[in-house]
Amino acid sequence: MRIASRRLSHQMLFYPLVFFLFLLGFVFVLTAVGSIDDENKYSNTGCMGRKLGPKVMGRSLESTVLEEIYRIFDQPYDKDELKGKSDIPETLEEFITEMNKGGYDAKTFAIKLREMVTFMERMTRTAQIQKYKYRHVALNSIPRQLHCLDLRLANEHANNAAARLWLPSEEFIPALVDNSYFHFVLAADNVLAAFVVAKSLVHHSLQPQKVVLHIITDRMTYYPMQAWFSLHPLSPAIIEVMALPNFDRFTKKEAHVLETMEKDQTVRSRYRGAFFDDDIVVQTDLSPLWDIDMNGKVNGAVETCKGEDKLVMSKTFKSYLNFSHPLISKNFDPNECAWAYGMNIFDLEAWRKTNISDTYLYWVEQNTKSDLSLWHLGTSPPGLIAFRGNVHTIDPFWHMLGLGCQENISFDDAESAGVVHFNGMAKPWLDIAYPQLKRLWTKHVDFSDDFIKSCHIMAS
Ligand SMILES: *[C@@H]1O[C@H](CO)[C@@H](O)[C@H](O)[C@H]1NC(C)=O
Ligand SMILES: *[C@@H]1O[C@H](CO)[C@@H](O)[C@H](O)[C@H]1NC(C)=O
Numbered sequence: 020m021r022i023a024s025r026r027l028s029h030q031m032l033f034y035p036l037v038f039f040l041f042l043l044g045f046v047f048v049l050t051a052v053g054s055i056d057d058e059n060k061y062s063n064t065g066c067m068g069r070k071l072g073p074k075v076m077g078r079s080l081e082s083t084v085l086e087e088i089y090r091i092f093d094q095p096y097d098k099d100e101l102k103g104k105s106d107i108p109e110t111l112e113e114f115i116t117e118m119n120k121g122g123y124d125a126k127t128f129a130i131k132l133r134e135m136v137t138f139m140e141r142m143t144r145t146a147q148i149q150k151y152k153y154r155h156v157a158l159n160s161i162p163r164q165l166h167c168l169d170l171r172l173a174n175e176h177a178n179n180a181a182a183r184l185w186l187p188s189e190e191f192i193p194a195l196v197d198n199s200y201f202h203f204v205l206a207a208d209n210v211l212a213a214f215v216v217a218k219s220l221v222h223h224s225l226q227p228q229k230v231v232l233h234i235i236t237d238r239m240t241y242y243p244m245q246a247w248f249s250l251h252p253l254s255p256a257i258i259e260v261m262a263l264p265n266f267d268r269f270t271k272k273e274a275h276v277l278e279t280m281e282k283d284q285t286v287r288s289r290y291r292g293a294f295f296d297d298d299i300v301v302q303t304d305l306s307p308l309w310d311i312d313m314n315g316k317v318n319g320a321v322e323t324c325k326g327e328d329k330l331v332m333s334k335t336f337k338s339y340l341n342f343s344h345p346l347i348s349k350n351f352d353p354n355e356c357a358w359a360y361g362m363n364i365f366d367l368e369a370w371r372k373t374n375i376s377d378t379y380l381y382w383v384e385q386n387t388k389s390d391l392s393l394w395h396l397g398t399s400p401p402g403l404i405a406f407r408g409n410v411h412t413i414d415p416f417w418h419m420l421g422l423g424c425q426e427n428i429s430f431d432d433a434e435s436a437g438v439v440h441f442n443g444m445a446k447p448w449l450d451i452a453y454p455q456l457k458r459l460w461t462k463h464v465d466f467s468d469d470f471i472k473s474c475h476i477m478a479s
């Protein structure tokens with residue numbers, strides 16, 4: 020799909036991209052928008068595009084216009100090119116209104132379009148930087164290229180039977196509940212991130228034919244996820260893709276391991292499983308995790324209270340819970356060590372002998388009753404409480420934290436860990452990722468893949 024030059028691609032914004040795609044006759048966006056039935060802010064643009072294209076261009080889009088667009092967008096960018104211009108359309112709507120007034124030739128159209136794209140790109144950059152300062156927004160912000168990927172894949176799902184395979188295929192269904200396999204559970208709403216986890220896991224496994232990866236996603240991401248993994252199989256590993264009705268990308272951090280386990284029958288079988296966040300990368304064979312003697316404990320996790328740094332590795336209960344509240348101070352020790360989510364081993368057999376889930380729900384309820392004064396929202400605090408006494412400390416090699424918030428982690432240190440976790444805001448798929456660490460993630464992405472290329476996802 021050649022929309023514009025490479026130079027343009029990273030300058031592009033999602034909305035203009037959708038608009039372009041429409042303009043150039045890629046109906047898939049509309050199909051995709053049509054097949055995603057949920058809280059969809061893009062359908063507006065889609066509909067707008069639908070009404071708009073013919074009006075702007077007359078009945079059919081002439082090839083000279085396309086050529087003009089290619090040509091104009093191919094010209095090198097100049098930092099000052101918007102300087103002193105007062106008539107740049109600042110939004111898509113303005114642009115459309117302007118164009119509907121008519122009287123524009125192909126060249127003017129292309130120039131205006133380019134000016135608008137450049138302008139919007141700048142605005143977004145500024146806005147992005149602002150946004151990243153606010154954690155909750157940052158956690159939910161997914162770059163436009165990844166939205167594009169979701170749309171492309173949703174379209175592929177709708178139009179290509181090969182992108183709708185049941186995962187796994189029938190012959191492998193028994194393996195899903197077979198104890199002799201290594202079971203991994205990944206909660207993800209980001210297709211590319213999920214693939215990096217899966218690929219790095221399988222790539223480093225010494226027995227990939229023994230790997231079963233259960234990918235849990237939300238309803239909206241299910242089709243793109245299924246399409247991607249249908250078209251990019253990781254055999255001999257077995258991949259299962261399933262949607263949880265209540266696992267929603269906007270509350271993902273709330274729907275953590277525990278709820279996930281509660282709601283899913285497959286996962287509740289008898290095996291030991293490793294649970295991943297989607298912002299990790301596996302860098303070694305993980306089968307030794309199954310040899311760890313958990314001493315009857317439920318959750319194998321890395322402790323986060325013995326490190327030097329303030330941000331990640333010096334956390335105790337008082338970092339998470341409000342010890343000014345009598346309900347907390349009466350029941351817990353402020354200096355008890357905290358542990359990390361993101362790469363945990365759970366012994367599901369041991370789990371079933373406990374009342375961890377009840378305890379968890381009990382404390383979530385207490386917090387609600389106390390107007391959220393026991394802790395701020397999130398799953399870590401009630402998790403810490405619920406698993407108290409049931410955590411087995413594992414070697415930090417298995418879970419190196421902080422790659423999304425510790426700027427001074429060196430590449431060599433990170434590379435030598437078994438699993439690295441980009442917890443924090445500087446996710447490896449965002450522009451703000453730390454440059455020296457990003458490669459640990461990008462090396463698992465095939466940037467020559469058609470889907471990746473068509474959404475202008477690039478290595479840097
Ligand atoms: C990174 O910086 C933090 C705070 O500035 C410091 O405590 C920590 O020791 C540093 N880590 C490394 C690996 O240099
Ligand atoms: C969980 O079990 C322990 C011991 O069996 C008990 O002391 C505790 O009250 C139980 N907690 C809840 C919330 O049921």
Ligand SMILES: *[C@@H]1O[C@H](CO)[C@@H](O)[C@H](O)[C@H]1NC(C)=O
Pocket residue numbers: 341342343344345391392393
């Ligand atoms: C902590 O608990 C105290 C006592 O209930 C309450 O006054 C205070 O507002 C709480 N702090 C936060 C940050 O919720």
